[in-house]
Amino acid sequence: MATSIQLRANGCCAGMSKDCPSSLGFSSGRGSKVVLRTAFRFAGVKVGSTNWKRRVVPVCCDRTVCRSMEKDETVTQDLEGIASELSIVMKFGGSSVATADRMREVAELILSFPEEKPVIVLSAMGKTTNNLLLAGESAVSCGVSNASDIAELNSVKQLHLKTINELGIDGSSIFCLLDELEQLLKGIAMMKELTPRTTDYLVSFGECMSTRIFAEYLRKLGVKARQYDAFDIGFITSDDFTNADILEATYPALAKKLHSDWIVDPAIPVVTGFIGKGWKSCAVTTLGRGGSDLTATTIGKALGLREIQVWKDVDGVLTCDPNICSNARPIPCLTFEEAAELAYFGSQVLHPQSMRPARESDVPVRVKNSYNPKAPGTLITKERDMSKALLTSIVLKSNITMLDIVSTRMLGQYGFLAKVFSIFEDLGISVDSVATSEVSVSLTLDPSKLWSRELIQQELDHVVEELEKIAVVHLLQHRSIISLIGNVQKSSLILEKAFNVLHKNGVNVQMISQGASKVNISLVVNDSEAKQCVRALHAAFFENGFMDEAREVVVQNGSAKSPLFAANGA
Numbered sequence: 001m002a003t004s005i006q007l008r009a010n011g012c013c014a015g016m017s018k019d020c021p022s023s024l025g026f027s028s029g030r031g032s033k034v035v036l037r038t039a040f041r042f043a044g045v046k047v048g049s050t051n052w053k054r055r056v057v058p059v060c061c062d063r064t065v066c067r068s069m070e071k072d073e074t075v076t077q078d079l080e081g082i083a084s085e086l087s088i089v090m091k092f093g094g095s096s097v098a099t100a101d102r103m104r105e106v107a108e109l110i111l112s113f114p115e116e117k118p119v120i121v122l123s124a125m126g127k128t129t130n131n132l133l134l135a136g137e138s139a140v141s142c143g144v145s146n147a148s149d150i151a152e153l154n155s156v157k158q159l160h161l162k163t164i165n166e167l168g169i170d171g172s173s174i175f176c177l178l179d180e181l182e183q184l185l186k187g188i189a190m191m192k193e194l195t196p197r198t199t200d201y202l203v204s205f206g207e208c209m210s211t212r213i214f215a216e217y218l219r220k221l222g223v224k225a226r227q228y229d230a231f232d233i234g235f236i237t238s239d240d241f242t243n244a245d246i247l248e249a250t251y252p253a254l255a256k257k258l259h260s261d262w263i264v265d266p267a268i269p270v271v272t273g274f275i276g277k278g279w280k281s282c283a284v285t286t287l288g289r290g291g292s293d294l295t296a297t298t299i300g301k302a303l304g305l306r307e308i309q310v311w312k313d314v315d316g317v318l319t320c321d322p323n324i325c326s327n328a329r330p331i332p333c334l335t336f337e338e339a340a341e342l343a344y345f346g347s348q349v350l351h352p353q354s355m356r357p358a359r360e361s362d363v364p365v366r367v368k369n370s371y372n373p374k375a376p377g378t379l380i381t382k383e384r385d386m387s388k389a390l391l392t393s394i395v396l397k398s399n400i401t402m403l404d405i406v407s408t409r410m411l412g413q414y415g416f417l418a419k420v421f422s423i424f425e426d427l428g429i430s431v432d433s434v435a436t437s438e439v440s441v442s443l444t445l446d447p448s449k450l451w452s453r454e455l456i457q458q459e460l461d462h463v464v465e466e467l468e469k470i471a472v473v474h475l476l477q478h479r480s481i482i483s484l485i486g487n488v489q490k491s492s493l494i495l496e497k498a499f500n501v502l503h504k505n506g507v508n509v510q511m512i513s514q515g516a517s518k519v520n521i522s523l524v525v526n527d528s529e530a531k532q533c534v535r536a537l538h539a540a541f542f543e544n545g546f547m548d549e550a551r552e553v554v555v556q557n558g559s560a561k562s563p564l565f566a567a568n569g570a
């Protein structure tokens, strides 16, 4: 049963005690956390919840590790050059690699950080994913003989061929993929159906092409680069086509593959964002729209990297969607919790699940603008100084459905809420926000279930039918959730200001919910008035000197030092 494991890198040394094989003490050194995490992943060892301060790491030994323990082996793994070499992950979204010129600029940007050894994650070029989805839809009804003429297929072909041409690269791998894509569309036309599984295979061509083109272009510039399809290197997912979850086995598999390739032959990895491999089906899956952000944070966690950079076409996470408020401005710092809430409640800037791996591994995420690299961007970390923070961002999620459910039974009856939620569970419908009293509950349903598909009227009718067995139900459609993300410790001030604005604009709030997360207050209003409300709230909180006004009130009240009225933002 005895064992000893020694891990050394960057002046950090770790050793597992013979007497206590389920925990591991280590002598700390610079970067020891990262080194150890990387080491464990590399060795396929699962680490339980860590207590780094006490220098004890509980290790959940899986069978392979236990086996090596029984042999009383001493495993010494010199990690010099593993944890230190690949340092950051840089993800570039579709807008950042939309054309040959953009690819050139991105390559230049990457090379302007010669001290970094980055893992690159790319999305499909520009609107390629949308075009592939439209091409698939057209194929279902166009007939086999017309499949080659689908307009969106030709847009995809033209964009990629033009890019190859302009970058002056060989591109033979892309010609093969474009042929394969056309065959696939003919197949869809023949079958007259497009299943979620085929949809994922279809859209995967976008990332497979963009990464091949970019890696080849880097090589043309004299930079060693290696292209990877995520489904070949250990991105193991659930089989929920179009919206798959990353499974735990992904982390050690990825670390092993990327590290060992690097050791044998160092070359910048260029990895397809957005896609994975279903663990049962072994078919290509996708992580939901915008899923390349999640690819990047998964790699950051797997390799224990120093930083995850997500390069977009805006100066970071903004105080509001710039398409709604042209005056939206960048937020310098956010916590993982704030960013996750913002993403979950509809901000398109980050994938809803993408903060999870970063938060779990405590790797900071930086959101930057590839069109304006000098802009500082947004830094997302575990904690930030909230004493000066009030409202961070306003997020709008439109076209949601709200249900008002009032129990038909008397006050004091137990089990009402349990019954309501079991109905949603049985029907597989996710609930967003909830406000409740003892005999009634109002809740909102996400119609798009995180973009994977629309809730159809039939499903809604069925929910209402089931709920009507125990309650009086009002189904309210065309509603919007306005989420106020910020310091909910200061909710009274936020709500006072918000309701003032809404009252002035003649808007009646139909539901309020303040989540346990303490970073989000959600207000439900009619779709028709939502954008106007968001603009008015943004103007009041971020544009009209509200904080100066608030400070004045405090000064008048003789409590100028109250943190409630400190300047907004980070």
Ligand SMILES: Nc1ncnc2c1ncn2[C@@H]1O[C@H](COP(=O)(O)OP(=O)(O)O)[C@@H](O)[C@H]1O
Residues within 6 Å of the ligand: 092, 093, 094, 095, 096, 123, 290, 311, 312, 313, 314, 316, 317, 318, 319, 320, 321, 322, 323, 347, 348, 349, 350, 393
């Ligand atoms: N709060 C917000 N902050 C920043 N961008 C936002 C916000 N809400 C919506 N957006 C939109 O998200 C876009 C960036 O996300 P996305 O299109 O996924 O970028 P990429 O394709 O480069 O990854 C921006 O162009 C902007 O229009």
Ligand SMILES: N[C@@H](CC(=O)OP(=O)(O)O)C(=O)O
Residues within 6 Å of the ligand: 092, 093, 094, 095, 123, 124, 129, 130, 206, 273, 274, 288, 289, 290, 291, 292, 293
């Ligand atoms: N190409 C995929 C994945 C992605 O992440 O894209 P982007 O980074 O451009 O949002 C999509 O359009 O959904």
